[in-house]
Amino acid sequence: MHVWSVANQKGGVxxxxxxxxxxxxLAEVGYRVLLIDLDPHGSLTSYFGYDPDELEDSVYDLFNGxxxxxxxxxxxxxxxxxxxxxELIPASTAMATLExxxxxxxxxxxxxxxxxxxVKDRYDYVLIDSPPVLxxxxxxxxxxxxxxxxPVQTEFLALKGLERMVRTINMINRARTKKLSFTIIPTFYDRRTQASVSSLRELHHxxxxxxxxxxxxVDTKFRNASIQGLVPSVMDSSSRGVHSYARLLRSLLERQKQEAL
Structure with missing residues (x-):
């Protein structure tokens, strides 16, 4: 079972x-996937039609005493x-009291x-949606x-948030026996704007x-998919956004294969 977390100390990225x-x-090619919503706002939970304000059982229960x-x-x-x-382990608003x-x-x-x-034998991949707060x-x-x-939005303020996230990763790595590797994903890219182009250039540098x-x-098909509660590849597998994520996934799987060797 492979576990990937998605995190940034800035929201909206x-x-x-x-x-x-x-x-x-991953699911489209046959993998069994578990999603875990660790954000008290519950965006991932809401995506699939569940109300974080109404759920009695949630990931909060894992922290019970x-x-x-x-x-x-x-x-x-x-x-x-x-x-x-x-499958999904949902969030609830009660998680805001955990700190x-x-x-x-x-x-x-x-x-x-x-x-x-x-549940390591039940799933092939686990994806964890994190809150934007350390x-x-x-x-x-x-x-x-x-x-x-x-994920990092290609604009100036998001780049400053990335600096905080990298400091956090370095701090976490001091306590880990094996360093946590990470991949930066430029998002909301619009090649027509100087802000996106210059931000992407700075990220590469x-x-x-x-x-x-x-x-x-930037792809409105993502918004359309969320309205219907469908994963974007089911909503429209030919969209620009899905093609870009497919390219990302191929590189992640190749990296995983190389590390296994």
Missing amino acids: GKTTTVVTIAGL NKKVAKDDVTRLLLKSSHERI RKAVGAEGMGLQVAKALSH GVLMVNALAACQHLLV NYPNEISNAVIP
């Missing part, structure tokens, strides 16, 4: 779109998505990793994954080894 699009592409996470605690949280090979509860608590940063150990939830996402995807060659364009 395309994290949820990245999660659902890659998940759909010092109770050891059992297999039943994980499997009862699983919800169906619009794709038969994709306060985590103060002084031990082991809170590994709850998701422990939970995934119970705290116990993002720490869980970083601790649980083998590779990190960092500052992060030549981490930036993906796949650039995700």
Whole structure:
């Protein structure tokens, strides 16, 4: 089972779109995929038609006191998505209280990793949607994954947010036995604007080894897919955005293959 987290310490950069699009592409070729929504805003949960304000069971339950996470605690949280090979562990607004509860608590940063150990034979891939804030939830996402995807909107303020994210990755790596590798994904690219063009150029200059060659364009088809709760590749497999994510996925799978060798 391969675990990829999607994170950035800035909101609105395309994290949820990245999660659902890659998940759909993996599912389309037969992989079993689990999505985990660690963002209290619950965008990923809402995408598939669930209301984070109404859900009684959510990923929040994995952080319930010092109770050891059992297999039943994980499997009862699983919800169906619009794709038969994709399942979801949803978020709830109660997760916003976790930061306060985590103060002084031990082991809170590994709850998701422990939970995934119970379903490692059930899925081929796990994709984790992280909140845009450094705290116990993002720490869980970083601790649980083998590779990190960092979507970055191609505009100046997003580049400043990326600097904070890279500092966080470096901090996390000091506590890991194996360094967490990451891929920067340029998003919302519009070649007609100087802001996008210059931002992409700066990303290549500052992060030549981490930036993906796949650039995700502005594409209204993503919005149309979210309205219907469908993964974008099912909504319109020929769209520019889906083609760009497919190119990204091919590079990620090739990287994974090389690392295995």
